[in-house]
Amino acid sequence: MGSEREASDDRAAKTCVKMLLLLLLCSYHFTPARAGDADRIYKVLAAGSQKAEAACAEPQGTRVHRIYIVLACPHAISDISPSFAVTPSSSGATLLLSHRYGPCSPAPSTDEPTMAELLQRDQLRAEYVQRKFYNGDDALDQSKITVPTNLGSALETLQYVITVGIGSPAVTQNMIIDTGSDVSWVHCSTPNGSVLFDPVKSSTYSPFSCTSTPCTQLGEDGNGCSSSQCQYMVTYGDGSNTTGTYGSDTLALTTSETVANFNFGCSHKEEGFDDKTDGLMGLGGDAESLVSQTAATYGKSFSYCLPETSRSPGFLTLGAPNTTSGFVTTPMYKFGNVSTYYGILLQDIAVGGAPLGISPAVFSTGSVMDSGTIITRLPARAYSSLSSAFRAGMRGYPRAPTVSLFDTCFDFTGLDLANVSVPAVTLVFDGGVEVDLVYNGIMVAVGDGTTVTECLAFAATTGLSLIGNVQQRAFEVLHDVGQGVFGFRPDAC
Numbered sequence: 001m002g003s004e005r006e007a008s009d010d011r012a013a014k015t016c017v018k019m020l021l022l023l024l025l026c027s028y029h030f031t032p033a034r035a036g037d038a039d040r041i042y043k044v045l046a047a048g049s050q051k052a053e054a055a056c057a058e059p060q061g062t063r064v065h066r067i068y069i070v071l072a073c074p075h076a077i078s079d080i081s082p083s084f085a086v087t088p089s090s091s092g093a094t095l096l097l098s099h100r101y102g103p104c105s106p107a108p109s110t111d112e113p114t115m116a117e118l119l120q121r122d123q124l125r126a127e128y129v130q131r132k133f134y135n136g137d138d139a140l141d142q143s144k145i146t147v148p149t150n151l152g153s154a155l156e157t158l159q160y161v162i163t164v165g166i167g168s169p170a171v172t173q174n175m176i177i178d179t180g181s182d183v184s185w186v187h188c189s190t191p192n193g194s195v196l197f198d199p200v201k202s203s204t205y206s207p208f209s210c211t212s213t214p215c216t217q218l219g220e221d222g223n224g225c226s227s228s229q230c231q232y233m234v235t236y237g238d239g240s241n242t243t244g245t246y247g248s249d250t251l252a253l254t255t256s257e258t259v260a261n262f263n264f265g266c267s268h269k270e271e272g273f274d275d276k277t278d279g280l281m282g283l284g285g286d287a288e289s290l291v292s293q294t295a296a297t298y299g300k301s302f303s304y305c306l307p308e309t310s311r312s313p314g315f316l317t318l319g320a321p322n323t324t325s326g327f328v329t330t331p332m333y334k335f336g337n338v339s340t341y342y343g344i345l346l347q348d349i350a351v352g353g354a355p356l357g358i359s360p361a362v363f364s365t366g367s368v369m370d371s372g373t374i375i376t377r378l379p380a381r382a383y384s385s386l387s388s389a390f391r392a393g394m395r396g397y398p399r400a401p402t403v404s405l406f407d408t409c410f411d412f413t414g415l416d417l418a419n420v421s422v423p424a425v426t427l428v429f430d431g432g433v434e435v436d437l438v439y440n441g442i443m444v445a446v447g448d449g450t451t452v453t454e455c456l457a458f459a460a461t462t463g464l465s466l467i468g469n470v471q472q473r474a475f476e477v478l479h480d481v482g483q484g485v486f487g488f489r490p491d492a493c
Contacts, residue, residue, distance in 0.1 A: 092319020093257035102310030130463035165252035167202030185265030186279035207247035240272025284340035300482040305493035327487035351389040352423035377461035393423035406455035
């Protein structure tokens, strides 16, 4: 039986895409290191046990995952007071990043999906990404769409928003970010409650011709030609799509940092969208992305800090850090035939400080580091080991029933939350780099309002593993594509 399983694993590994290590000489040192707290236990603090000192801020030195009082919201990095504990490491272009459904969102919406709806969308997103690797087919299995159409699209899983200006004069655009997309676009004909960008009113807008290099670089996102102008079409995981004209204009990242001739889509028609944001900013690895277009200025390097709660601010920075002090680094891998996604190699997982001893072969096909997937998907054998060890560390708490993707859940109803503790979870990456997750990167609340239920924020998969945005929270996650490096700096926001 064991030999059959090993043979099956070997076959799966051979059929999965081979990862190409970027063998680049650089100044980073790949030494075993740790990012995060040295504490092996995290505390769950009761609601109201701490007061917010500023809007959307969390007091230093606590692991609070409850609601805070909101007093005021920053509109730019320069507006953030020191109490926010937002500390970008680079002097490059830094933009305020907010949770799209939080009180500081520049595009607030009252249509926040429920946890069940969000997890359904997340599963569609994960399967869409995985199909790109196994057969290159992003066609959707219609039988798996069970979410009401008024939810919008797979973009529901994209939870973080930045504010930029496009055009001359600049029109403010609130755009969701996605490391799993390359083509950026904004609404030009169907505002959906957003601020409509009108290319006619911009003196610097120019549509691309159908024979231009940017048009031919669109590849499968190209959509032919109309009136001698290049057309694009981007389809997402649930079949929703945007189509329009591909052109360029001035992009204002901050008041002092602009990008001339930024390539993006001017969307004239969308299907399946019901969103209050103005568009999407692609941060993927292909030629069309913001990262690639600004490589000459920012060295094809960017980082972000996704806030630990929706009431905290984060940031997106273009440009390498001024110093790698405070970061732990591990090699970045590129997938040979899927250039959009960024790859990272897990080696093991530790629970409560004890390594699980998972065979490296389990992770040999690599993982996608993805800002748009919410929940981390692990190979089934790795997840089983993690779940078993975590349950063992939680023996003192009553179990709760399975909820959607989650089968390791606990009922904290009626307990003194200030005295509830959970084991630390550490992700161990290539080179022995250890990343200690924050509380809200370990557990996710799924209660219905009458119960206090929280679940281990991981799920099993039979496909390629994905590192979701829940596990990236509170770290500055460096993507130095030019140097082939991922970096993690704890407590950055």
